[in-house]
Amino acid sequence: MGSSIVQSTTTYPARQNETARTVSPDAVALGVALFVPAAVTVWGATYYFATVADRVRHPLHGLLKASGDVGQAFGVLGLALFLFMWLYPVRKWLGAIRGLGSVANWMRIHTVVGLSLPLLIAVHAGWRFRGVIGLGYLAMLVVSASGIIGRYLYGRIPRSRAGLELTRDEVAARRRAQVTEIAATLRLDPRQIEELLAPADPGGSVGGIAATFRRLVSDDWTRWRMLGALRRRWRALAEHGAQVDGRAVERALRLARDEIRYAQQLRVLDATQRVFRYWHVAHRPVSITALLAVLIHVGVAIAMGQTWLR
Ligand code: HEM
Secondary structure, three states: OHHHHHOOOOOOOOOOOOOOOOOOHHHHHHHHHHHHHHHHHHHOHHHHOOOHHHHHHOOOHHHHOOOOHHHHHHHHHHHHHHHHOOHHHHHHHHOOOOOOOOHHHHHHHHHHHHHHHHHHHHHHOOOOOOHHHHHHHHHHHHHHHHHHHHHHHHOOOOEOOOOOEOOHHHHHHHHHHHHHHHHHHHOOOHHHHHHHHOOOOOOOOOOOHHHHHHHHHHHHHHHHHHHHHHHHHHHHHHHOOOOOOHHHHHHHHHHHHHHHHHHHHHHOHHHHHHHHHHHHHHHHHHHHHHHHHHHHHHHHHHHOOOOOOO
8 A cells, every 4th residue: 555655646836845843732741740750859869769767867858758848748739639630530421511621631631640640659758669558659550551551542442522432423424524625635636535545454353452452553553654655745746846835735644644543443443442441440440449548548647647737
């Protein structure tokens, strides 16, 4: 299929070059959320990585111990954000309600916060993880790491912009509209676009968990390669005098990425949804364990007068 993409048949006058690439706001938010605890860790490295005996004599002990002002501030923030993580399933359960933000945006925040929590809590704990709360921390690490797998699967189920799952009919309607739009943007024949964007079916079974992941990853790789070839071909259109400009090419590429992704996702949708259900079943008990451990830990710390509430 690669060769059909690379061959170009038409040339038109060039107008403008590509648009600037932007950094995703989620990556910026995650960078900031990780930077603060990372900076405190570097600043307090001589404390955090000292032996227990040396820590108590360290000048930063009063500030950086878990009940110190810095340690406790990270603890309070970590607790608030950890509890906030539980609002995602609530928001999803509430469905389409105006004014609460889309489920998709809640998922984005859930992801950024969930990825930054382990580092934030590590600073609160003074980078020491012993006893019951050590197990609680481990449970949270597992939830966070398993979240990455869940997020991968979540992104491989066709969804609307609002984050709600699309039916097969809705996907089919979107695909038709996308092909028409790409064709109009690039001033090409829709049938040619349709042919160009049809990913080859790699075949093979996708029933089990491992086979499903293998297929999803190989589809990602295929899509990446197809888009690279399309980018070269369509940019050549703009450069060689097409009546399309760089912006139109970038727009067509975005639509093409969605179109190829939909075609791939539909082929393995049942298997992806099944694996995602298994993931939910595994994710829930570990999340609840982490929640219980956190609540017990906070309750004990308050009861023992180790917090600002004493
Ligand atoms: C560290 C603390 C985290 C906690 C306490 C947490 C908690 C939860 C809970 C309670 C659910 C709902 C589970 C269900 O409905 O069965 C959930 C769903 C989910 N979480 Fe997390 N999570 C965390 C981190 C993460 C991270 C880091 C990611 C992504 C990188 C993530 C991605 C997801 C995804 C994709 C779903 C399923 C969304 C859906 O089906 O609509 N989570 N999480």
